[in-house]
Amino acid sequence: MSAVVLRGGCRCGALAIEVTLTREPADYVPRACDCSFCQERDAAWLSDPQGVLRLQQRRESASLHLRQGSNQADFVACAHCGTLVMVACEIEGRLYAAVNAHALRDARFAPEQPASPQRLAPEDKRARWRQLWFAEVCIETTAGAA
Ligand SMILES: [Zn+2]
Structure with a gap:
């Protein structure tokens, strides 16, 4: 099937994100990290090693x-x-990077699963990220037009 492009960003619009996924959104299971940092910030991580993640700074x-x-x-x-x-x-x-699924608009992903990366050894974490995360990551700044 063809790629699926999803957009989103932060609440105020200063940061825009765009992800290109290689499967239907419903095939992705966001990982709700159980550490206090991610829980406090309402993060559930989503990634596609064959996809593309683009972050745009508008300010x-x-x-x-x-x-x-x-x-x-x-x-x-x-x-x-x-x-x-x-x-x-x-x-x-x-x-390598993963996106916060809650920052994407109108996407229906599979139900979130809890994840406990805290329990992995540093080397195991990196190996896991390398396998799971977007390997094509672009960070752009479009600020300065004002
Ligand atoms: Zn913002």
Whole structure:
């Protein structure tokens, strides 16, 4: 089947996201991470290793990079409204990322499943992300038109 393009972003619109998925949205199971950081921010992670994730900053310095837990991944949130939109990690020179399914509009995914990445060893985590996450990640800034 053809690719499915979904759009979304943070609440205030400073960050826009667009994902290209290779399967129907209902085939994807967002992973609701059980750590307090993700729970507080209402995150459920979704990724497609064959898909594409694009993050667009529509305002100057719109994204805030946060580190937590084992300090390996970069959580990207809006600097203005705080919405957590994606998580990224550079592994051997390549950026891998997952998107917060709650930041995508009008998408009907499969029911969320709990995930406990905290219990994995650092090396296992990276191996898992490399397998599961988007391997094609673009981060663009379109700010400055004002
Ligand atoms: Zn925002």
